[in-house]
Amino acid sequence: MVPSLPADSQPTPADVESAVYAIADRSRQAARSMGRANRAWKDKALRAIGSALLANKQQILAANTKDVEAGRANGTSAALLDRLTLNDTRISALADALENLAGLPDPVGNVVRGQTLPNGLRLRQVNVPMGVVAAIYEARPNVTVDIAGLALKSGNAVILRGGSAAAFTNEALIRVLRDALESVGLPADAVQTVDQYGREGANVLMRARGRVDVLIPRGGRELIQTVVNNSSVPVIETGEGNVHIFIDESASEDMAVEILLNAKTQRPSVCNTVETLLVHSGSTVLPAVAAALSKAGVRLHADDRVRAALPASVESLPATEDDWATEYMDLDLAVAMVDSLDDAVKHIRTWSTGHTEAILTNDLRNAERFIAEIDSAAVIVNASTRFTDGGELGLGAEVGISTQKLHARGPMGLTELTTTKWIVQGEGQVRA
Amino acid sequence: MVPSLPADSQPTPADVESAVYAIADRSRQAARSMGRANRAWKDKALRAIGSALLANKQQILAANTKDVEAGRANGTSAALLDRLTLNDTRISALADALENLAGLPDPVGNVVRGQTLPNGLRLRQVNVPMGVVAAIYEARPNVTVDIAGLALKSGNAVILRGGSAAAFTNEALIRVLRDALESVGLPADAVQTVDQYGREGANVLMRARGRVDVLIPRGGRELIQTVVNNSSVPVIETGEGNVHIFIDESASEDMAVEILLNAKTQRPSVCNTVETLLVHSGSTVLPAVAAALSKAGVRLHADDRVRAALPASVESLPATEDDWATEYMDLDLAVAMVDSLDDAVKHIRTWSTGHTEAILTNDLRNAERFIAEIDSAAVIVNASTRFTDGGELGLGAEVGISTQKLHARGPMGLTELTTTKWIVQGEGQVRA
Structure with missing residues (x-):
């Protein structure tokens, strides 16, 4: 045969x-x-x-x-x-x-x-x-x-x-x-x-x-x-997904906690799981988000400013450049603090694989700028990155998630x- | 600078x-x-x-x-x-x-x-x-x-x-x-x-x-x-266009003459010009088509059966396999006789670059079969192959004519x- x-x-x-x-x-x-x-x-x-x-x-x-x-x-x-x-x-x-x-x-x-x-x-x-x-x-x-x-x-x-x-x-x-x-x-x-x-x-x-x-x-x-x-x-x-979520100054704590838990822990081994969290230095949600993730078993690889802002009860590891580049596909999350949307966009442009990035915000101008300036297959506002999926987006069946720009981009x-x-x-x- | x-x-x-x-x-x-x-x-x-x-x-x-x-x-x-x-x-x-x-x-x-x-x-x-x-x-x-x-x-x-x-x-x-x-x-x-x-x-x-x-x-x-x-x-x-026209038994002489003249002589140096003519052995239009093309300065590279069917007044050269493969981009045309639509499709599958192929016919079943069985960027029924063009097809501007299947096919x-x-x-x- x-x-x-x-x-x-x-x-x-x-x-x-x-x-x-x-x-x-x-x-x-x-x-x-x-x-x-x-x-x-x-x-x-x-x-x-x-x-x-x-x-x-x-x-x-x-x-x-x-x-x-x-x-x-x-x-x-x-x-x-x-x-x-x-x-x-x-x-x-x-x-x-x-x-x-x-x-x-x-x-x-x-x-x-x-x-x-x-x-x-x-x-x-x-x-x-x-x-x-x-x-x-x-x-x-x-x-x-x-x-x-x-x-x-x-x-x-x-x-x-x-x-x-x-x-x-x-x-x-x-x-x-x-x-x-x-x-x-x-x-x-x-x-x-x-x-x-x-x-x-x-x-x-x-x-x-x-x-x-x-x-x-x-x-x-x-x-x-x-x-x-x-x-x-x-x-x-x-398939390659070094996925980012950016929390700006205006995002609510409840939404941030719920979306991060979903995006990181619901199924950490897949390509639409979040791998790096960027938090605006003016946001107050970091302690609650980090505590919830840590409690859910997520190992946080954080930069110095994030570590300084974390409550003593939340463990973390010092992040290196490797962490920004890594698609863990596991219960690991890199966390960095940024001072502006521009800095968040710059970090994402440097390290993203162009799969999915999300912003959590209540600021219309920030939402529109993020949509316009992020060059990824899927750009998400105020929802989990886990939605970048053929079934979730109504395609019925999924051949894969294209991270190139020719022919097909995103869920195919x-x-x-x-x-x-x-x-x-x-x-x-x-x-x- | x-x-x-x-x-x-x-x-x-x-x-x-x-x-x-x-x-x-x-x-x-x-x-x-x-x-x-x-x-x-x-x-x-x-x-x-x-x-x-x-x-x-x-x-x-x-x-x-x-x-x-x-x-x-x-x-x-x-x-x-x-x-x-x-x-x-x-x-x-x-x-x-x-x-x-x-x-x-x-x-x-x-x-x-x-x-x-x-x-x-x-x-x-x-x-x-x-x-x-x-x-x-x-x-x-x-x-x-x-x-x-x-x-x-x-x-x-x-x-x-x-x-x-x-x-x-x-x-x-x-x-x-x-x-x-x-x-x-x-x-x-x-x-x-x-x-x-x-x-x-x-x-x-x-x-x-x-x-x-x-x-x-x-x-x-x-x-x-x-x-x-x-x-x-x-x-x-x-861009590569080894373009075919197939004339079946039912095509009218007037239409065949007019379309072949247009497809070969209007602008022979471009990719949508016809390069090989396939004529059904039961068609009677060959002498008129060949005479018109020859009169317009087209050099015919014909197989033995075609040469035998041409009037003495029409000159032709014997075709070799090279002629079936050649994109002349000049006032040259390969001409072959086939005994069926299946044979025409087979010839096209062997030699086409997948750019444009046309059938001239008054037979509905032949038209539908040709459309279904020819795997080219453009399939044309009863019109000149010169229409495979971004401007002609209403795209406004043309980046090129894609002969691959990914992302874009045909005029872009x-x-x-x-x-x-x-x-x-x-x-x-x-x-x-």
């Missing part, structure tokens, strides 16, 4: 290139069928995949156990092992997500704009599938199902590179996905993997411009930077996995 | 990197001012640039003469010399284009979508400037003014790399642009060049991801491929030089 090289052969880079290009060509072929499939057909496929995941749970979990045991033997960290692990609940969640996806409108065929030109030409710009979507990620078997579902719903074929740490799980999942596609009369090749070609397979994917339409890296900073620096295929960069929905086509219809018009 | 190194120094790559990064940092600073400038202010700048171009015509033409003479001495081709040459008419055309740009709506601030969420959060997705736009091009001084005008109108700062062949002209033009910006109180650094750093300057631009938001190559295939393969900055690829207007920002406003909402 999933083609692989004989175990004793050592493929040359040229072998891998031609093999991966052949995969991409089959993907292009499959993408044509996916592009022609109507919504009902694609939704049927998503539901068939969901049912098949549940029906094949035992094989999938057995394969996953092999990966997890190998990871444990290799000394993989607990956090990574957790990401790698599937169980009953997680497989059910994957099936539920597919059911949710099936319930969403089809982005394909949506008319973006249209008009009749003075010469009578009828013009429409319509969403059409990208074609071949590739994803590179590591040790996250849930991404295999997740990204495949999103790509298929938007009429694309997908090529996956899920990494060696999850090789057994991904092989099992991809077999289930392909069989389910075939069971509803869609091409199995709409879901393929290049995992059998190792790192060189990923390298070929990155330079397959023209064969692969878009490449989505999912994972840590290092993985994303490698893809960004080496890919000639257009990349959508997702299904439409962001499509492109557009201009359709011009006439009756013999020529250009004057 | 335009910083340059002493003539006798040999800068190291590290010197060039820090110099270009410093330029990019000044560009980021200037971009903030441009992003805050309202439409009236930006339009005032565009008109000031137009007036300054006319007022400084003599200096610009004198600089241009130096470039043209150097080009002539180097044996530069007549076509390239023509592109390189400015004159009274062309400078007036540049000023007219800036006046036209000033008359267009501002893309910045446009609300793409918005809603009030169930929890009361007010959500808007708004067009905002990209920030720092860079362009790499060669020997086309008109692009200097053109791309700078488009970037400024959309609230961006621009960094130009215009190549050594046009160095004197570009230096003169950039001085005029910078002075005009300052004269209306906008930062001169909104227009900068890295020409003084030669090829290494271009290389640094290509890897300045995070410092440069988007890179637009303009020029020949080789230049564009170099940028695409070496840039970690997101690229918008424009001012909006395509912007990105979006999500703005979320609440009164203390936290995530449940």
